[in-house]
Amino acid sequence: MLSQSEIISVLQMLKNENLDVRTVTLGINLFDCVSQQLDNFKANIHNKIKSLASNLVNMCDQVGEKYGIPVVNKRIAVSPIAAVGAPFDASQLVAVAHTLDTVAKEVNVDFIGGFSALVEKGVARGDQALIESIPHALAETERVCASVNVASTAAGINMDAVLMMGQTIKQAAELTGADDGIACAKLCVFANIPQDIPFMAGAYLGIGEPDAVINIGVSGPGVVKKAIDRAIKTEDGIDLRRVSEIIKRTAYKVTRVGELIGREVADNLNIRFGVADLSLAPTPNVGDSVGEIFQSLGLTSIGVPGSTAALALLNNAVKKGGAFASSHVGGLSGAFIPVSEDLNISDSAQNGFLSIEKLEALTSVCSVGLDMVAIPGNTSVDTLAAIIADEMAIGVINKKTTATRLIPVPGKKAGEMAYFGGLLGRATIMPVINATGANQFVRLGGLIPAPIQSLTN
Amino acid sequence: MHKVIVSVLGPDRPGIIATVSKILFELGSNIENVSQTILQEEFSGIFIATLAPEVTIDQIEKYLTDSLKPMGLRVFVKHLERKATDFQMPPSESFVITTMGPDRKGLVAGITAILARYGVNVTNLQAVFKGGEKPDDNVMIYEVDIPNDIDHQRFRGDLRQKAQELDLDLTLQHKRIFEEINRL
Helix, strand or coil: CCCHHHHHHHHHHHHHCCCCEEEEEEEECCHHHCCCCHHHHHHHHHHHHHHHHCCHHHHHHHHHHHHCCCEEEEEEEECCHHHHCCCCCHHHHHHHHHHHHHHHHHCCCCEEEEEEEECCCCCCHHHHHHHHHHHHHHHHCCCEEEEEEEEECCCEEEHHHHHHHHHHHHHHHHHCHHHCCHHHHHEEEEECCCCCCCCCCCCCCCCCCCCEEEEEEECCHHHHHHHHHHHHHHCCCCCHHHHHHHHHHHHHHHHHHHHHHHHHHHHHHCCEEEEEECCECCCCCCCCCCHHHHHHCCCCCCCCCCHHHHHHHHHHHHHHHHHHHCCCEECCCCECCCCCCCHHHHHHHHCCCCCHHHHHHHCCCCCCEEEEEEEECCCCHHHHHHHHHHHHHHHHHCCCCEEEEEEEECCCCCCCEEECCHHHCEEECCCCCCCCCCCHHHHCCCEECCCCCCCCC | CEEEEEEEEEECCCCHHHHHHHHHHHCCCEEEEEEEEEECCEEEEEEEEEECCCCCHHHHHHHHHHHHHHHCCEEEEEECCCCCCCCCCCCEEEEEEEEECCCCCCHHHHHHHHHHHCCCEEEEEEEEECCCCCHHHEEEEEEEEEECCCCHHHHHHHHHHHHHHCCCEEEEEECHHHHHHHCC
16 A cells, blocks of 8 residues: 555656656667668668657656556657668758658657767768768758767777868758757767666667667656755755755656666567667746756856855756666766756856856766757857867766767857757857867867776876 | 454543453454544544454444444444355456545545446545635545456546636646655
């Protein structure tokens, strides 16, 4: 028999604290679809994705209804297209992106990720074509997401690829200038990209993964915030040890929800369950924000001194609670701080509390990086590449994942607003130091060698 | 050996369980299951016990009544036996229904009428009415077994429609979600 408080507490999380499963992502291996003939390749990937994913959305809704917990996003991640589509040139890969977009619409998923290349040590022919195709592929499609891994702790930083990504981002933004450079919201540049991320835009299915796999992303910033608020209100003498304990317990609960639903969806589809990604993923709704947690912890706003320590506490506690709750964790697993996707973080930037430099510092202790950061449209390719290089260095040296999702908003200056719509939100354009200038450092090119694994200071 | 079920109902006070169990012990019977609850100030207890062959239902009812009546309690005793004609629950899964909304007459009757129509069995019902219009103060929690072979979509639809008529906010969730979240 369940106790009244056990039932009421779950209802409270659902009704007032935005508890949900943020994403169920079906990974699909496309290596058995390869062909030298573009039409065959397109037909093969279309057929394989459709056969595996046709019931995904329906099953997520059915299981979500059974447990009374909505699955907000249903997505697909495929093998890196740069590898499976290696024989094709850039224009042919744009056609492949269209096929992915079409099938995503047919099976009714929100996004399809995996328009990706792994180039941390070098750029192969297929990688080159894919990177060249990204601006048009993202501008001409709706649901395709791209990612490029340009660095890793084992390989170092491929600065030639970093510069290419600066150019790619610039071009993608210009092609979608009327929509504030929205194509860039679907493009992540990574260091140490995990093979099993369920979240977009970085989701792809790694080469070491099974033929098909269900990975899930839990959510819960609202649940964590309310738990902290309740404890601070009701517990005398509460300290940060206790706050950390409360976050751990809450992360445990939201992870259990995600894993239960993910496993049942996977079982019903007869597909293997992969991992739960223990990330706090915000939306632009009040009460579903990572930024608000900083205020619950006593900071004026995310970005003020103390924010990095607060984020370190939060991220670590979420991981500890989540790791205990799930038998397989993976993906990014940490708090997200996507500027435009979190109303509170966006407001902090607008109010001058949060700069791109402070964001960079925050990313040294959280899972992603400079995420959904709108910058002036006239930011030069060199400066874009230099920002990416800095972010990659944090990931490479600290043996963690970092990424950038930068949007140089065409025709707009620092302080103006960029609007991306829906879950992508809106953001104040942040000023960038040396935005329009040249940067000889990134033009030197080559590989920054992999870091030494001892002498860790 | 034969089994009996004893139910005791009346105003709560210390010593009720002690009195019942002492009498059953002295008659050589063994208590197998007990469930008791207190609603407001009223005690209700159900005991299932195995009796020695020579002890009759009338005897046990007389002893219990003699001791409990002065405490204002009523006693009912009957043989426990399953008959072939008794209701058998078909294969089913456990769900939790909660309703929140302003307190008014007929809420439980309205919801349970739908449950009964679909053969859904209520295994536990907790209702907390603090009165007034504040929904959170008036919560009903039904733990139910829903037969696997009913039309779940229609059942959900009918239940939600009834809830709407009664001005109730209703949720229907598989029980496992509560266990997964709250228990190790």
